[in-house]
Amino acid sequence: xxxxxxxxxxxxxxMFVSGHGACPGCGMAVAVKNIMRILGADTTVYVPASCLVVxxxxxxxxxxRTPFLFTAFENTGAVTTGIRAAQRRRGxxxxxxxxxxxxxxxxxGLQALSGAAERNEDILYVCLDNEGFMNxxxxxxxxxxxxxxxxxxPVGKKVEGKREFKKDIMAIVAAHDPPYAASxxxxxxxDFIKKVEKAKSKQxxxxxxxxxxCVPGWRSDSSMTVEIARLAVETGMWxxxxxxxxxxxxxxxxxxxxxxxxYLKLQGxxxxxxxxxxxQLQEWLCAKWYLHYGDExxxxxxxxxxxxxxxxxxxxxxxxxx
Amino acid sequence: MGIALYEVRFHGRGGQxxxxxxxxxxxxxxxxxxxxxxxxxxxxxxxxxxxxAFARIDxxxxxxxxxxxxxxxxxxxxxxxxxxxxxxxxxxxxxxAVINTRRLPTEIDLGVEVECATVPATTxxxxxxxxxxxxxxxxxxxxxxxxxxxxxxxxEAIESRFGEKFGEAxxxxxxxxxAMAYQQAxxxxxxxxxxxxxxxxxxPTWQEVPIGVALGEGVKGGVTVGPGGAxxxxxxxWRVQTPRYDKGxxxxxxxxxxxxxxxxxxxxEDDYVRWDLNYCKGCGICAQVCPAKAxxxxxxxxx
Numbered sequence: 001x002x003x004x005x006x007x008x009x010x011x012x013x014x015m016f017v018s019g020h021g022a023c024p025g026c027g028m029a030v031a032v033k034n035i036m037r038i039l040g041a042d043t044t045v046y047v048p049a050s051c052l053v054v055x056x057x058x059x060x061x062x063x064x065r066t067p068f069l070f071t072a073f074e075n076t077g078a079v080t081t082g083i084r085a086a087q088r089r090r091g092x093x094x095x096x097x098x099x100x101x102x103x104x105x106x107x108x109g110l111q112a113l114s115g116a117a118e119r120n121e122d123i124l125y126v127c128l129d130n131e132g133f134m135n136x137x138x139x140x141x142x143x144x145x146x147x148x149x150x151x152x153x154p155v156g157k158k159v160e161g162k163r164e165f166k167k168d169i170m171a172i173v174a175a176h177d178p179p180y181a182a183s184x185x186x187x188x189x190x191d192f193i194k195k196v197e198k199a200k201s202k203q204x205x206x207x208x209x210x211x212x213x214c215v216p217g218w219r220s221d222s223s224m225t226v227e228i229a230r231l232a233v234e235t236g237m238w239x240x241x242x243x244x245x246x247x248x249x250x251x252x253x254x255x256x257x258x259x260x261x262x263y264l265k266l267q268g269x270x271x272x273x274x275x276x277x278x279x280q281l282q283e284w285l286c287a288k289w290y291l292h293y294g295d296e297x298x299x300x301x302x303x304x305x306x307x308x309x310x311x312x313x314x315x316x317x318x319x320x321x322x
Numbered sequence: 323m324g325i326a327l328y329e330v331r332f333h334g335r336g337g338q339x340x341x342x343x344x345x346x347x348x349x350x351x352x353x354x355x356x357x358x359x360x361x362x363x364x365x366x367x368x369x370x371x372x373x374x375a376f377a378r379i380d381x382x383x384x385x386x387x388x389x390x391x392x393x394x395x396x397x398x399x400x401x402x403x404x405x406x407x408x409x410x411x412x413x414x415x416x417x418x419a420v421i422n423t424r425r426l427p428t429e430i431d432l433g434v435e436v437e438c439a440t441v442p443a444t445t446x447x448x449x450x451x452x453x454x455x456x457x458x459x460x461x462x463x464x465x466x467x468x469x470x471x472x473x474x475x476x477x478e479a480i481e482s483r484f485g486e487k488f489g490e491a492x493x494x495x496x497x498x499x500x501a502m503a504y505q506q507a508x509x510x511x512x513x514x515x516x517x518x519x520x521x522x523x524x525x526p527t528w529q530e531v532p533i534g535v536a537l538g539e540g541v542k543g544g545v546t547v548g549p550g551g552a553x554x555x556x557x558x559x560w561r562v563q564t565p566r567y568d569k570g571x572x573x574x575x576x577x578x579x580x581x582x583x584x585x586x587x588x589x590x591e592d593d594y595v596r597w598d599l600n601y602c603k604g605c606g607i608c609a610q611v612c613p614a615k616a617x618x619x620x621x622x623x624x625x
Contacts, residue, residue, distance in 0.1 A: 007576040012589045018601035019555035022583060023336075023369040025605035029583035060542075061551030068549065189580055215605075216337075216369055223606030223619070226581050 006190050011037050020063040021055040025222025027212035027229060028052060028128045030186045032099060035126060035208075038196045041066060043095045044087075046080050048109060049073035050101035051135040052128065074108045076100040077116030080123040095124060095200055102129040102143035106167050117176035117205045124199055124206045127169065130214035138217045142167035145237065146284065147277050148269045150217075155272045165284055170209055174243045179204040182242035182251075185211055187230035191240055191252050198242075211238045219268025228266055235263040236289040250292060257289055257299040279304065328470060329390045332375040333409050334399030335560065336364065339457030342483065343397065344375035346461060350471040350479035351379040359384055370560035370603055372403055379470060393417060395468060396432075399443070399456050401425075406559045408518040410434045419512060420463045422456050427510030435514035439467040441507040450499040454562070458484070458496040462503030473504060557584065561604035563619050569594060571616035578608035578617060 015036035022029040028051060036043070045068045047053045053070050056063035071079055076098040084096045100109055105127040116123060132150050133139040140150040146165045149155050153162040173181050180202045182195040192210075199206040213220060213228045220228055232238035233254060240252040260282050264270040273281075286302035330347065334340030341362040348358035362375040376390040392412040401423040403409050410433040413419065417436050421427075422443040430440060443459035450459075458480055465473050477497050485493035539548040546554045574593040586601035587608060609617040 007580050008593065010580075014585050016585065017550050017553050018585045018598065019552035019557055020584075021371060021555070021557070024560065024583075024603035025607055026583045030581055030607075033583065033585050034580060056552065058552065058555070060547040061554065062549050063552040065539075065550040186581070189577065221606075223610045225583075225605070225607055226611050 005194060007193065010034070010193060011040060013037065013040075015039065015041060015043065015065050016056070017063050017065060019061075021058060022051070023215050023222070025215045025225045026051075026055075027186055027214060027225045028101075028130060029055070030225070031126075031128055031184070031210045031212050032056075034186075034192065035097075035099075035196050035210075036064070036066070038193065039095050039097060039124075039200055043097055044083055045069070046071075046076060046083060046096070046098045048076045048079075048098070048100050048104040049135070050099075050104055050128075051130075052099055052101070054135060073104055075112045076104055076109050076125065077112030077114070077121075077123075080125065081116050081119070081121045084122050096122070097124040097126060099126050099128060101133075101135070102127060102131060102169075103133045103135075103141045105129075106142035106169050110172075113173070114176065117173055117178050117207070120178065120204045122203055122205070124208070126208045126210065128210055128212045129169075130212045130217060131166070132214070132217050134214050134217040143169070146281050147264075147273045149219075149272060150269070160272050160274070160277065161270075170207075170241075170243070173207045173209075174248070176205070177246055178207055178243075180242070180244055181207040181209070183209045183211075183238065183240055185229050185233050185238060185240060186213075187226045188233065188240060188252055195242060195251070198244075217269070219271070220266055224266055228263070231258065231263045231266070234258045235260045236285045236292075237263055239288070239292045241292065253293050257286075257301050259301045260285055327378065327380045327384065327386075328395070329393050330377040330379070330395040330397065331390045331393040332377070332397045332399065333403050333407075334373050334375070334457075335403070336369040336371050336373050337455070338373075338399045339455045340373050340375040340397075340399055343399070343457035343461055344377040346457070346476075346479045346483045347464065347471070348377045348379065349483055350475040351377075353475040353478050354471055356381050357384050359387075363389055370562075371557075372407060395419070395464070395470075396436075397460060397464060398422060399460055401430075402559065404430075404432065404516070408433065410516075411518045418468055420460060420467050420507075421512075422460055426508050427512045430512040431514070431516045432512045433514055433516040433518045435511060437467070437509070438512035439463050439507045439509045441503045443503055446499050446502050446506065450495045450502070459499040459503040462500035462505075463507040465500075466504050466507040467509065473501070476500060556600045558586075558600045558602050561599075561602055563604040563606065563621055564599070565597060565602065565604070565606070565608050566618045566620050567595070567597065568616045568618070571614045573614045573616070575613060577611045577613065581607050581611045583607065 016033045043066045045064050047070050062068050080096050080098040129143050131143045132141050138150050139152045144162050147161045149161045184192045184195050213225045215222045235258045241250045332340040332344050344360040348360035351358040358379045360377040364373045378384050394417050396413050396419040398421045413434045419436050419438045421440050423440050424442045427438040427440050441463035443456040444454050446459040447456045465476050480496050481493045484496045579587045579589050579595055584601045586598045587595050606619045609619045
């Protein structure tokens with residue numbers, strides 16, 4: 001197959017069709033639609049409990065034009081393993097893809113994910129990360145960022161929003177040494193296409209982590225979904241890189257770090273955040289930025305960090321790929 | 323006041339506040355010393371999709387728990403729903419209706435000829451709340467239409483329900499919206515010409531689908547089923563704003579084609595694009611990502 005690099009090279013044939021029930025402006029629908037265009041017809045889809053199964057499997061119809069399976073919440077890694085095993089037994093081969101949410105990956109599906117990654121099963125695991133359990137009404141997950149409002153991290157008099165930082169699932173997956181793992185953004189088109197294409201062409205366990213802004217859960221405007229995904233990268237809230245056979249590589253580096261408030265102000269879930277909390281988040285982001293992009297160039301927005309007192313990234317020494 | 327069991331059905335779209343409206347009406351009835359219940363029903367669809375909510379009010383204890391199939395009062399939060407589903411199905415002949423529209427009751431064809439109040443609730447909500455959340459405005463018109471609860475109890479219910487959830491300022495603006503709707507509601511009789519039959523759906527039970535065999539792509543009982551069958555859901559009816567494309571300005575970057583969550587932007591051979599408005603939900607992403615400003619978003623669900 002010829003190498004795809006830009007939007008123009010993408011197949012125009014939709015495998016995830018119109019008529020699904022996603023909210024207007026759904027970032028997850030953008031990601032799934034384009035992933036399915038690139039993976040093509042020769043694909044078997046598994047979806048655990050998530051928004052995606054609800055919007056795309058309204059009995060007796062399906063939004064996928066490919067075989068499409070659903071069982072339970074916690075077993076994306078296990079079920080995709082089983083589908084692939086059945087194919088081997090019957091002498092078949094198609095791209096087996098598990099499309100799970102962040103709840104089904106970071107929290108509930110973690111052990112099945114770890115098992116499949118450790119056994120290096122020949123599957124593609126996609127985590128569609130909308131930073132919360134949005135399907136059940138916006139509860140916190142391990143992916144919810146610091147400070148964000150959810151129904152289980154409410155804004156009260158003493159505690160305002162989530163107090164923990166986002167779990168680094170890419171580091172967890174990378175620790176299993178898979179053939180391929182990459183983080184994607186729906187606003188960085190060519191980078192997105194290249195990574196999905198690369199994941200499709202490889203064998204063994206492949207992991208894609210996509211940030212998918214959620215209009216009702218993030219309390220944002222439906223037209224700003226792609227812009228929010230872009231700002232996530234420009235502010236360092238999201239980093240674009242890939243880990244290929246143990247080698248980590250940054251695939252897109254923003255020119256200069258934008259203040260995190262540019263990202264926060266478009267989303268109602270951060271509206272309550274006070275200066276102290278924003279400073280704490282910015283400090284965490286600066287540490288993450290220097291870790292990913294190097295600290296040769298001092299970022300003006302990180303000037304408040306004292307030199308030499310720079311916060312270490314959690315478990316920095318354990319991240320063997322950095 | 324003494325009333326027998328009074329059943330209310332709300333039809334709205336996800337995000338308009340139909341559920342809160344049902345709860346607030348029930349709370350107002352409780353304030354007046356009656357028994358009440360309120361609960362929603364929604365399918366798999368999301369924000370913008372049709373939602374139903376129910377309320378029951380009685381001076382005695384209510385033991386029935388089912389959905390409301392034969393309402394005494396029908397509340398329609400979005401006029402466009404009348405064309406999408408048989409909203410007035412089961413409405414009693416001596417029932418009443420409240421509809422969010424700029425038109426007069428006599429201009430509305432509900433499907434059942436009943437006493438009807440119309441109110442421009444969207445305009446009122448935009449004025450007071452700066453958002454098209456019409457639930458409190460419509461409640462003002464509900465009080466006007468039927469003397470089920472007093473405006474005083476309704477004010478108290480709105481203050482309690484919205485004040486608790488969104489703060490005192492929100493409670494005040496919502497009360498003001500309800501009061502304005504109470505004033506502006508037009509009361510009359512609507513028309514009953516529209517047929518209310520709904521499509522017969524082929525919905526197999528699990529016993530009808532053979533074990534180990536997926537439902538194939540095809541047509542059953544006149545409806546598309548199986549892989550890709552979701553195309554029969556014309557989600558374009560959710561739309562409240564519509565993209566307008568200026569082909570002359572288009573630079574053929576295809577960013578809109580990539581970014582459309584619905585896949586309703588179709589790519590032509592020459593990389594220009596066209597919209598299949600049957601599915602466009604009007605999110606506005608295409609206009610936002612367009613580098614050449616070739617796409618504008620205009621108000622209203624029609625192209």
